Amino acid sequence: xxxxxxxxxxxxxxxxxxxxxxxxxxxxxxxxxxxxxxxxxxxxxxxxxxxxxxxxxxxxxxxxxxxxxxxxxxxxxxxxxxxxxxxxxxxxxxxxxxxxxxxxxxxxxxxxxxxxxxxxxxxxxxxxxxxxxxxxxxxxxxxxxxxxxxxxxxxxxx
Numbered sequence: 001x002x003x004x005x006x007x008x009x010x011x012x013x014x015x016x017x018x019x020x021x022x023x024x025x026x027x028x029x030x031x032x033x034x035x036x037x038x039x040x041x042x043x044x045x046x047x048x049x050x051x052x053x054x055x056x057x058x059x060x061x062x063x064x065x066x067x068x069x070x071x072x073x074x075x076x077x078x079x080x081x082x083x084x085x086x087x088x089x090x091x092x093x094x095x096x097x098x099x100x101x102x103x104x105x106x107x108x109x110x111x112x113x114x115x116x117x118x119x120x121x122x123x124x125x126x127x128x129x130x131x132x133x134x135x136x137x138x139x140x141x142x143x144x145x146x147x148x149x150x151x152x153x154x155x156x157x158x
Contacts, residue, residue, distance in 0.1 A: 008066040009036070010091040011073055014058040016040075017084045022059075028081055029061050033068020037061075060091050 013025065022038045029035060039060040063069040069090070077088040 008090060009064070009069050010060055010062045011069050012058065012060060012087075012089055012091040013076075014087040015084055016055065016057050016059060016086060017082050018054060019082055020055075020059075024082065025059055025061060029072050029076065032063070032072040032075060034064040035061060036064055 011029075013029075016025075020040075022040050025038050025040070026035060029038075037060075039062075040055045041058070041060075043054040043056050061069075061072065063072065073088050073090065076086065078085060079088075080086070
């Protein structure tokens with residue numbers, strides 16, 4: 001029950017401009033209730049290392065009570081903050097569940113998957129497999145041509 005209640009206390013704020021920081025969010029959202037935490041996720045890559053760290057354009061604000069969070073949603077959704085219209089709604093948990101030990105590895109890196117689905121190179125249909133098949137077909141064609149030439153030579157002798 002605690003996890004569901006905590007999720008209802010946290011709101012998502014999207015569409016933030018680069019000039020918005022945690023203090024601006026705190027000032028804008030504090031009239032609706034006691035704020036426990038403001039999270040502004042940083043951008044994955046920062047194009048200018050000497051400038052201020054940029055954020056990803058969204059934030060999470062956690063309130064002390066679900067009623068305060070709902071008040072903030074009702075009052076701030078589709079309102080303007082520093083010249084940009086923001087979207088405010090209840091935050092949802094991140095859906096990607098990482099299995100223990102998986103550590104974000106590609107499925108084909110697993111030995112079990114390779115044993116079950118991988119084919120030998122000659123059977124895989126890849127470049128080497130196609131080349132081997134083409135070479136085998138060319139050898140068959142050469143044998144047929146040699147047989148035809150021998151038949152023609154035998155017919156001329158008669």
